[in-house]
Amino acid sequence: MTIQIFGHKSPDTDSTGSPIVWAWYLNEIKGIDAEPKLLGEPNTEALFMLDRWNLDKPEIIADVADDQPVIIVDTNNPAELPANINGADVQAIIDHHKLVGGLETKGPIDITIRPLACTATIMLDLIGDDAAKMPKEIMAAALTCILSDTLEFRSPTTTDHDRATAETLAADLDLDIAEYAAEMFAAKSDVSSFSDAELLRMDSKEYAVDGTKFRVSVLETTAPGVVLDRKDSLMESMKTVASEDGVEQVLLFVIDILNEEATLLVPNDLVKTVAEKSFGASVDGDLVVLPGVMSRKKQIIPSLKV
Numbered sequence: 001m002t003i004q005i006f007g008h009k010s011p012d013t014d015s016t017g018s019p020i021v022w023a024w025y026l027n028e029i030k031g032i033d034a035e036p037k038l039l040g041e042p043n044t045e046a047l048f049m050l051d052r053w054n055l056d057k058p059e060i061i062a063d064v065a066d067d068q069p070v071i072i073v074d075t076n077n078p079a080e081l082p083a084n085i086n087g088a089d090v091q092a093i094i095d096h097h098k099l100v101g102g103l104e105t106k107g108p109i110d111i112t113i114r115p116l117a118c119t120a121t122i123m124l125d126l127i128g129d130d131a132a133k134m135p136k137e138i139m140a141a142a143l144t145c146i147l148s149d150t151l152e153f154r155s156p157t158t159t160d161h162d163r164a165t166a167e168t169l170a171a172d173l174d175l176d177i178a179e180y181a182a183e184m185f186a187a188k189s190d191v192s193s194f195s196d197a198e199l200l201r202m203d204s205k206e207y208a209v210d211g212t213k214f215r216v217s218v219l220e221t222t223a224p225g226v227v228l229d230r231k232d233s234l235m236e237s238m239k240t241v242a243s244e245d246g247v248e249q250v251l252l253f254v255i256d257i258l259n260e261e262a263t264l265l266v267p268n269d270l271v272k273t274v275a276e277k278s279f280g281a282s283v284d285g286d287l288v289v290l291p292g293v294m295s296r297k298k299q300i301i302p303s304l305k306v
Helices: 013-029 044-052 119-133 136-150 160-173 177-189 196-202 224-228 231-245 269-279 296-303
Strands: 003-006 034-038 069-073 089-095 110-113 204-209 212-221 249-256 261-265 287-291
Touching (some): 003 013, 013 044, 013 119, 013 136, 044 136, 044 177, 089 119, 119 136, 119 160, 136 160, 160 177, 177 212, 196 204, 196 231, 204 296, 212 231, 212 296, 224 231, 224 249, 231 249, 231 261, 249 269, 261 269, 269 287
Parallel strands (some): 003 034, 069 089, 089 110
Antiparallel strands (some): 204 212, 261 287
């Protein structure tokens, strides 16, 4: 049976590109039938990657069947995976996030979780010398994932190994990293066609702090003003999204890639308390700027307090 490879819900560039990279490796190098899948609509940067390199958009699936062989990438959190994930035959996990727990497998599996900024970096290591056989579009997918997750090496999650891997890929592709990253971030910043609810869910993860459930959303952009101009309607939409998604509050961090800071929308006293306790911020109004905050994984999630 064909192995399905997918990342998390609300797929970003890494959760879109890494399944494509690993499916290529299994099919072309290992001779194993595999297909990349998505668990939702990819963001605008991921769509840019698919279009720029003529990559087929993976099929979007809502769930997985019992005993369906799968490989999970860019997450290990059951809350970010199909409802029936424990009914599937999980064969491997390749990830760069903390181990959450809660997955049940049908037997021993291969697990690779490394403290790197991007799943694609880990995959290049696992592929080894066979990476030289990658066609241009697969190399480009891996490079796009790394530049996205590291915010062109600005994110504190970036390691020297991520940078070196990206630079090697860029050289092989004859791409200027700064120019290509600017194209990527311009695509990511174009959110004009998305509703408020779509923006709040686009790049988000559910996370509980002392029993309080949050949807922690980030929007990485080179044009934060475009998003912040919609703050009133976004804050109003937070109520509906929180109710529909079964969380108490949506936390929206607008990440300014170029100025290397985050702006947190503060619609109520709960979020004000979160900002003050988590980041030592002084809140006066419905926005608070958090200098240097760029990473949900390394700076936002670990700091959250209520």
